[in-house]
Every structure is written in C-alpha cells, then in structure tokens.
Amino acid sequence: MASTNGVMLQEEDVSLLRVDNINKTFVTTRALRDVKFEVEEGEIRGLVGENGSGKSTLASIISGIIYPDNGEMLKHGKSYEPGSLLDANRSKISIVVQEMATIDGLTVAANLFLGEEKLFKKFGFLNTSGMNKSSMKVLQRFGIENIKPDADISFLSFEDRKLVEFAKALYVEPDLLIVDETTAALSQHGREILFREIERLKSKNRSVIFISHDLGEVIEHCDHITIMKDGEIVDTVTTGSLKERALKELMVGRELQQSYYREDTEAFYSDDVVLGVSDLTLEGSYYNISFELHRGEVLGIGGLTNCGMHLLGKTLFGLESASSGTIEVVKRKKVITNYVEAIANGIGYLPKNRDQEGLMLLSSIKDNICLPSLSKIQRNTFISPRKERELAESGTRQLNIKMSSINQFCLYLSGGNKQKVTLSKWLVRDSDILILDCPTRGIDVAVKASIYSLMQELKVKGKSIIMISEELQELIGVSDRIIVLKDGRIKRIFSRRKDLTEEEIIHYMI
C-alpha cells in the first residue's frame, strides 16, 4: 500500500492553493469540518470519497459558488476570498460542476461567455458575431468541432453541453481547474478531449483537481489522491503503485468492510414468483426484458448509466408505458399499466433523483411519509390527524430519522435522512415489492450501511426488492441475482456466489 501521510512539502515553497480549517454547515448537516488542503503547481490531484463526503462542497467553496462558514484560503500565498464564480475565474480558478450549468434558451456562445459579456461590448451593444467567432475559436482549440456557436444550447446533447461547460472553464486559462464528476456523462471521445486538456494544463505547470467516482480513472491520471469521508480529509496518497481496492478501503473505512454488506454467500429466496415481467420493450431504451422476481429476493440490475435500467425501473412502477410486453403482479393476477395501480398492488419506488422526484422538499416529513399510504389510513374518506401522526412517527422511528419534529420541512434534512424519509413512505405502506433506483446515491456511509441492513431485514420478512444500481460492489454485496444490461438488452444473469468479482460483471457491461 502506497499511503504516505501527506505529500512531502518543501517548506519555503508557496503552494498554488492552500485551504485552511474550512468549515461549512448546511442548516443541520455539517458538510465540512476543519478541512486543510493544499494543491501544488503542476499537479493533478484526485479527490475521492463516498457520496456526501464533502467533495463537491469543497469544490464549490474553492470556486466561489458557496461561502465557507469560517477558515481561510490562500492562493500563491495571498488571501483568496472569491465572492462568486466570476471572482474565482478572475483569480484563475475555474470549475466544471457536476450538475448542468448551461442555460436553455441561450446560444452556445452566450452560455460560454455568460457573465463575461462585456468583453464583446461595442458602443453598448454586444458584438454577437465576434462572440460567435471567439467561441468557435475556443471550441476548436479544444478539438470540439461539431458544435455551432450560434445554436440554441437546448438542442445539444447532454455530453455536448458538458463539453461547452468544459470549454468555458478552460477558456479563462485557469491556474487551477476543478473537474467535478464530469466524466460519467462523457463518451470516449469526450473523455479523450478532457484528459488531453488536463495533460496540457499540467505541462504548462498548472493544476487540476479531479473529482470522480471512477477510481481507475483517478489512479491513471492523478499524481496524488486526497480521500474525503464525512466532511473530513482522511488522507492524501501518491498514486504510484496504488491499487484501486486499497483506495476503496481508505474511502470506506476498513472497520465497516466486514458488516457492510450481507454476510451469506448464497442466493436464498422462496420459489413463489411475485412479479413476472415478460418481453418488455421501450423503443430507444430497452428491449425484450423478461425476468421473474421471487418472494424474499433481492434482484440487482446493473449496467452503465444509459443502459436503460433507470427507465426500466420507472416502467416497472408504471410511470412509463412500455411499447410492448407486460408486467404482472402474480399473486393478484394484475397487469400493471400505471403508477396508481402499481401502488395499489403493493409496489413501491425509490427514484434516483431524490430531491426532484422522491421528496416534496417544501412539505413536512409527515406529509411526505403519509402521502402514498393515505388510502390505507382513511376511513370513509376521513383521514384522522392522529393516525397520520402515528404513521409518520412509526416510519421515522423505524429508520431512526434525525429531525426536530415530524412537521419539519424536508428541505432542511441531510441527504441520508432525506433518503430515509423517501424509503420510509414505502415501508409504512407495507409494500411487497420495492424498486430501489440507486438507493445509496449521495448518502454517507453510516446511512448506507443501515439501508443495506434494512434491505436484509425486508428480505427476511418476505418482501422482494429490485435494486437498480451503478455501483457494482453494492450489487455484488447485496443481490441474490444480478441482471446485467447492456444497450438495453439483458446480457447475463448472475446468481449470488462467493467469488463473484467486479471484473467478471464489467466484462458484460461494456
């Protein structure tokens, strides 16, 4: 293992960026605790950690999008307090954020120079053709040929939009570029452009902070890797001969490794089929999907992000209607065609995009938990507030949700607690079949562990779970069977066994 405690520093050298004792709290969650962090010139620094470990918060603070509660930052030894992203750009620090950062309705060029329009001011007006030309130049410099600068950006694909953002970040000629989990959205071509530019920056003695979940990629391209966990920096290591697994152990924390996933190594479920899916096809997304879900089974579905599995999840819940094929709840002999029926027949769904799809952020925890179960607790259309409260309280107790009261708005909960609320609404409804789309996305390790053990508990109780996940380890660790999708088709179905490895599965995914 190639861990050294901190990078060797030459004391007299002033580092490019120095972050000192930064703290940040979001209403109730402490996102960063006393973070100390340094980046040297000409260095590519990897930043890894579980979801919710504070990487993006740190990146946002460095690039001026949010402000720290306290602590200070120094750039080249001088105090650096960016008030906005534009300030950061002026100090030669730029970022490509994880979310979409281009605006519909503006042209590519306008997006590229958003906030910097005055560069093209001529007698008070914008020289749009000049702007288009410059953007053409900028795009071409980074080898992006197929994007027209005067096109409305809403017509571009997600990847192209990300490339535009990337060009925007590079255009300011940054001393420090932060790339926050962008590669997942890029194709091979896009990645090539990205890494070529990163290498080019390095060759000019500039630095990059590279945030990614793809540890292989991080190890391949970075000089040093900083590992974060629960808002704190765990360690900084030089890559050298570092192995992915070692890195992962650092990220997760070894003591958790044993009890993290379920302990049995054999698939175990009843023979009763609860959900039969046959020949399900959604044009342009997935084709001829057939499988059976059994009582007490955890069925994993894995694949690349765009392999169709997320849409498949929505279809199983009746939110999308498939072009052909059927979904049948076997016990009730009921074919699912819409989400109201799905819920009525005991199916629950945990969406991937929790804040938009899973929760009503501006509603109370109670309202969120009770919403799917209203028809269960109503008596002749009457819903007693007492019953509602009891239901919500039983849900929050079961999952140990940290909150001030059940009337608290979900907006102010931490990611893990939000996820618990989303899960809890299906648990209190006593759903037989749970479809979980990326259930551990963006939540910390402790909650993750509790969700895994909860799944185990449910399995023992005879509930069936379909878990859609992009994390292979999770799939291997929890599922009884794993369906691997590629380009919308079932490539292989693995049964749980002791020696199942990620490599084996990846082989069928790509």
Added chain:
Amino acid sequence: MRKMRGIKKIIPYLGLIMIIILFSALTQGSLITFRNLKLIFNQAVVLIIACIGVTFVMSQGSLDLSQGSLLGISGAMAATFAALNTTLSLPMALLTGIAVGLINGSLLAFFKIPSFIITLCVLFILRGLTVIATHSGSIPIPFEMLELDSYQIKVPLLVTIIVIACYFFNYTKIGKSMRAIGSGEVSARYSGVPVERMKILAYLVSGVLCGLCGWLNVVRTGAADSKTGLLFELDILTALVLGGMPLTGGSSAKFHSAIIGGLMLAILSNGMVLVGIKAELQQAVKGVIFLLAVYLSFERESVVLIK
C-alpha cells in the same frame, strides 16, 4: 425562525381583527352592529364561496382567472332558464360551472398549456358568451326569486360549504394530494397521486362553486347582466392572497385564506363607506393594506425563488 413562522401564520387573523377594531373605532361601533354584520356577510358570501373553490386550484400552484366570466355566464344561464322554470335555474348554473371546470382542467392536464394562459383565454371566451347569452343586456329573473336571497338559505349554505370543503381540504386524500401537487408535482406523482385527475377535479370544484356563486349573485341582484363578474377574478386573487394563500400553493396553502380574505375585503369595502372615506381614496387604502398584509404574512422560507 420557527417562531417567526408561527407568527406569520396568524397574521391574516391578526389583520382581520385589526381591521375590525380599526373600523369599529372609526365608525363609532356601527360596523359591528348586528345589522351591518349581516350586510357584510351578505356581501362576502359570494366572494368566500368562489374563493373556496379557487383555494383548491391554487393549492396546486395553478391559477384560475376565468372566474369572473364564469360568474357572468352561469348567472346568465340561471336567469335564462329561470324564465322557463325557476327550479331549473340552479342546476343550469351548476352545470355551466361543471362544464367550464372540466374544460379548464382538461386543457391543463392533457394539453399542458400553462393555467395562466388557459384561464385568461377562457375568461375572454366566456365574457363573449355572457354578452351573447344576455342578449347584450340583462335578463331579469322572476320577482319571486328575489325572496331566495335570504339569510335562512345563505347561512346554512355557506356553513355547509365551508364544513364540507374544509373537510375535504384538510382531512381527506383529495386535499392532501392537491397540496402535494403544489409542493412537488413529480414527487407527488411518484408517490401515487393521480396528478391529472386531481388537476381536473380542482378546476371542477372551482367551477361548480363559481356556478353556485353565479346563481347566488343573480338571486341577489335580480338580474344577469353582461357586465356581471367583470374583474371578479382579481377580487378573488386579492382576497386569497390577503388571506395568506401562497401563489405557489403546496403545503403552506391554508383553507382559512378563503374565508379570512373574503371577509377582509368585504369589511374593507363596507367599512370605508361607513367611515365616509372619499370614494377616490378607497382603492388606495385597499392597495396599501393589501401590500402591507402580504408583506407581513408572506412565508419566504417556504419558497425557493420568489417570482
């Protein structure tokens, strides 16, 4: 911050009481004589019922601007059929309301045109229909129908509507689902709320109640006129906002907004005449009170972006 929210919730009540005290003092108590209170009730009843209907729509974060013209056309239908047979008038008014509600709701739910545009267009269309239905003038109702404008009918009617609507809004799946749509339509859908059905239902309720208002209004004034209900939709909007209803709907939508807002507007109109404030100034007083009330009661923390 939590304390502030608690206080903000009662500001509409406070405002109502303040206004009552203020005008009682200014009119030396004649505002709160039994006779005048009856009057205020009589004037507020149509507004309150219409507001109750719109509460359901606004709790989903949508708007209903078609109410003014709907009041006109349902009144015209009521008056037209009253000439044939007085018992027909109420059902016809309600049917008109149902039809318009269905149209509004379906356009929103299935064609996904923003409700602001739909209801504005429907406002124009219905105004035109009203003018045609009233033969560009007015239709009188049989004199004996004027007797229906009595407290013996109105008080039980209003109480029944308030109780039923309040029950549905606060204690049933329907009300909770509608507010869930306002809080987050996608999340509500993913939790099993039949969004389309609820949208149509909300407009249906709003339409039926407005149809009822059209009938009440005709009975009260004795005529359906081509101008009946002109700009009534703004009165409703003002009253609801005055009562603390957020434009975004959602969990902070409160049922009492309709009643408090309607009463406040009626008391303001009545009180200012009683005090003898110059007609030219009355509107300005209303405007200032409106802005002040909303400024104090607006729950900023329950809205991400103020638009």
Added chain:
Amino acid sequence: MNKGLGKKILTVLILPCAVYAIFYALQPKRFGNLQTLYIMFQQAFLPSISAWGLCFVMTLGLYDLSIGAIIILSAIVGTNLTLFIGTGFGYIWLFFGCLATAVILELINATGYNLLKIPSMIVTIGLMILYETAANFMGNAVLPYELSIFGRAPYNIIVGIISLIIAYFLYNRTQIGMQIKAIGGSEIIARNAGVNVGRVKMYGFLLCGVFLGIASFLSVSYGGLIIPSTRMSSILRLFPPLMGYFIGIALKKVCNIIIGVFIGEVVIIMVVTGMVTMGVPTTYQQMITGLFLLTVVGIAIKAKKDEVVK
C-alpha cells in the same frame, strides 16, 4: 444556412398569411384593399411596444400586471407637464415626461419587488391600485392636436420601427438582454455564473418602463385623450400586449421573440379588423380572439414529457 433562414421566414409568415387569406376569401372587397393592410400594420405597433416592454419582465419569469396603470399615469403626467410648461419643445417635454414617469413607476415596481420580497404578481397588483388612484387625482390627459403628430402615419410608424430596433438590440445584443434571458432560463445557474440577479431584475423592470413610456407617448398622441381607469380596470390594457407576448412565445422556435410579438399583434389586429369589416358584432370578437389565442398557443407549446406545467 441561407436555406434554413428562408425556411424559417416562410414558417413565420404562415400564421399571418393564413389569417389574411381566410378573411380575404370571406371579404375580398373590404379586407383586400391596401389601406386596410397599412392601417393594420400601423395599429399593431402600439400594443407591440408595450409587449416588448413586457418581454423583459416576463422573460425573467416575473409578471407586471400594472402596465396599464403605468401607461395611463405616464400619459397623464407627460401631457399635463407639457401643457403646464407651455409652448416650445412641446414634443420633447411630452416624450420625456412620459418616459421618465414610466421609468420611475417601474423603478417603484422593481424596488417594491426587491424590497418587500413578495411575488411580482402581488406587488404589481397592489401598486396598480395606487397608480390608478394617483392618475385619477391628476385628471385627464388632453393633448392638443398640434402636439400629436406622432399619432399619425408615418411618424407613428417611425417611432414604432425605432422601438422595434431598440427592443431587438436590447433583447438580443446587449449584456443586460443576455443576462435577463439567462435568469429566465435558470436563476440559480445564472447567479452561480456571477450574474447580479437583483440588479438585472431591476434593469428588466426599467427597460419595460422605457417601452411603456414610449407606448404612453404614442397612445396619448393617437387618441388625444386618456381618461384614468379605476378599480383595477386598467388591467384591461394589459391583455392586448399579453396576448401578443404569448404568440411571440409560441413562435419562439422559428423566430426571435421581439419579431414574434409583433407578428402576434399583427395577427390579432387582423382577426379583429377582419371581424369588424365583416360586421361581426363586437361581442363575438372577444370570444373569437380568446379561442384563436388558445388554439395558437395550444398548438405551439409542446411541453416536454415530464415538464411540470402550472
């Protein structure tokens, strides 16, 4: 490139041409003459100018329901100022009187919105009532005919075209226009990108004020008399520009919104004029206009599958 442009122009012209063709077929003698066309063209400018102003506010995702009251009040202030100061530079006083009043009133709107932190729809309803009252206390605006050269062709067309150009450039070719569109697209991303959201919103209102000033100047020149409306009825003046704006939005994919708004106004005026020449009673006009708008917007606005429409 050129071919695409030609196609775009064709698509843009389909709507007005179709409406024209329908009325021409129905009333070839009355509707067909050139003068009718010319008058429709002229009349479209007045609501268009307000609609262009409205564009700046509505693109930001805000509402301004007070524009009717602002037009009335600015025209009254401008006219009475001119008459008070007396002869000499009458037009200049009139123009700047209207303009300054409108901008100041929109400044009040913007300040009200930024300061009170309540939704713009509510702020502008409240302020609308106050503006109406103020206008009512000032009395009517009676503009002598000698000062109303801008009420007739070709002068009104000149002002209209200048406004069109200004609106086009402000909306498309200035930093403020870009930032307004950016905030309309996504307020949060724009804020992260360093756009000063509060200030840009204020500028949006002020730009709206500029166009309302021009509109009130033309309006009083055109009719010669403006009588204050009270009890919120000034909102009736909001509807014609608003309808044009909606059509502009509907045509957004094929042409720039500023042009689209103008085409929208032309089409609406065409529908009304057509009905006047056919002798359709006024009462049907409102109805047909409403139906027409609903159809156009209904066809043109295609919400994405999971888009939330309120």
Added chain:
Amino acid sequence: MKTKKVLSIVLSLVFAFVLFGAHMLFAEKEEERPYLIGVSIWADSGPLSKKVISNLRYAADVLGAEVEVAVDGFKPDNQVSNIENLIARGCDAVMICNCTDAVVPKFVKLADESKVPLALYFRKINDPEIKAYAESSPYFIGNVHEDEVAVGYSLGKALAAKGCKNAVIINYNKGDTTAENRYVGYKKAFAETGINLLGEQWDILDAEKAANTAERFIAAFPEIDAIAVGGGGGGPLSGTIRAVKNHNKVGQIHITASDFGPDIENSLKNQEVAAMSGGHWTDPFFTFILLYNYVDGHPLSDKVETITMQPIYLTSVSDAQDYTKWCMDEPPYNEEEIKNMTVKHNKGFTLSDLRRIAAAFSLEDVMERHK
C-alpha cells in the same frame, strides 16, 4: 406551542369583545346632523362622472347637506352592495344610475326593507313589468332622464342635413339603456332620411379603441361619410376625431356625438364635429333635488315621478364658448336658484315647477338666467 395557544385565546377574547362589546363603548347619542344623500356612480374618473360628482357636492353644500359617493363600475353586484353600504352608512336617501332595468326590483326591495327613499338618475325604466313593480313601492321616488331616443334622432337628422349617405355608429356598452336608446334614435333618423348604416361597433369606452375602430371603418368602407359616436364620456369622440383628422377626411366625414369631448370649441371651429349633445350632467342634480325635498319632509309628490330633461346641443363655435363660460366655469344653477328649488326655502315650490325648470334646461336658459 404554548405561546401560540395563549395568543389564540387572547385573540379570540379580543375578537369576542370587538364583536359584542365594542359598540356599546363607542356608542354615541344621536345628534343633529346634515342630511346625507348616498350616490352610487359608475366611476369616479372621467369627465362626465367627475362633473356629476362635483355638481352634486356643490348643490349639497348650498343646501347644507352631504353627499356620500360610492363607485360601482356598472356591475349589478357592486351596485347592490353599494346601496346596502350607503344605507348602512346612514344615508337618508340613495340615488343610483342603474346599469340595467333588471336590477331595479332589488334596489326597490332594499329601499323598502330599510325605509330609505331611492331615486334613479340618467335612467328611465323601459320594461313595463319592472316599472309597475317599482312604482308599487312607497320608497321609490322617481327618476330623471333625458329623452335619449330624441338625442339620437336629432343628431341623426343633423348628419342628414350635412348630406351624409353612409354612416357607421361607434357606441359604448351594448345593453346600456342610454346607449341603446340613442342607437334607436339614430336608426330612426337614418331610416327616415335614407342614410345607409354600414356598420356598428359597441363596447368602446376609450379614445384609443375608438380611433382604432374608426380607422378600420375608414379603410374598409371608403364610401363612409358619417360617424355617429353614441357616448362614452368624451374619450371615444376624441379618438374618432383624431382618426378622421389623421386620414385627412375632415369635411368629408361628419361626426356627431353625445357627451362632449375635451376640446369642443376647436372641434366645432374646424368642422370636425357636425353636432353634439351633452351637458346632461345636471340630470342627477334634479334627482338630488327630488330626494332632498323628500328627506326634508316636503315630498314634491306622493307618486312616483319621472322628470324628463333635454341635453344641450352645440352646433357652432359661439355655442361652445358660451357653454364653457356659463355651464362649465360656473354652476348652471346658482345658490339662490338651488335654494328656491326646495320647499324649505321656497314654500310654494311644486313638482310642476321642477318639471318646468328641468324641461327648460338648455344653453339659452342658463345664459338668460345668469347674464
């Protein structure tokens, strides 16, 4: 939670106090106060309504009475509310310009219930059934109106005198009694003199809309030579004149109008307007006199009375100058004349005197009395 409970209890106590206790505290003894006449009017803006209000306030001043104005926007529900509110305010009598015949029964009912006299201004009741219903009430005093059919008729004749052949009518609210009557008058005159009515547009209340409509007519009907403006308080007339002027059709297209525009002198001088009627804002004044006498305990009649008056017609520049001088700058009836119209100050005053005064109202009449 606790504070909230305490607060709500306190609030409900306050509320209860306000509801039941307060008016005893505030209650005052009845005292001598001036007569209060409630007026419900369609608007408080615009030349016609402003003049009506100011003229009534002047008359009330002279007689030591007070006028309470409430605005109804011509909407039935608002009119009913206004009457209720005015009665609740303690008005001794109420007058209103009803938006339509059909609402009158309700007004009468309200007047009966609260025993407050009611009268109409600007209006007569066309519907015989409603008229009978209203006349059966002891508290319906009467109404004052102009002969609007005659107004339309004589203005139509004036157009014919100018040699017009093809006319259009721009009128205000469809369904409004006054507007409809003028329209009937015009049509009658046109039929008699052989003028073609090419088109008509209604609901036009402001200058801009009128100008738009007039332009459309001018463009679509090149043969047009007359535009009749039915009313609308001066705005539509102003807009119509502008449109005609802008198309250089002055002299070719003749305009007649009811309700004077803002610049009557010039319009007549430049021959933009052939003839116009107006000055009928004195009409509510007669209603006021009727009510005042009733309230004062000397009702002029024990029946329902209808008083008819004539508007002022202007056809020449000197007419216009005289009108401005004698009617606008000064009240058409001075203090003494007003006082003489009340039984209180003039014992022998009778209804027929009032009828005579109203019928005699004209420009010449005013000039005669004041010169």
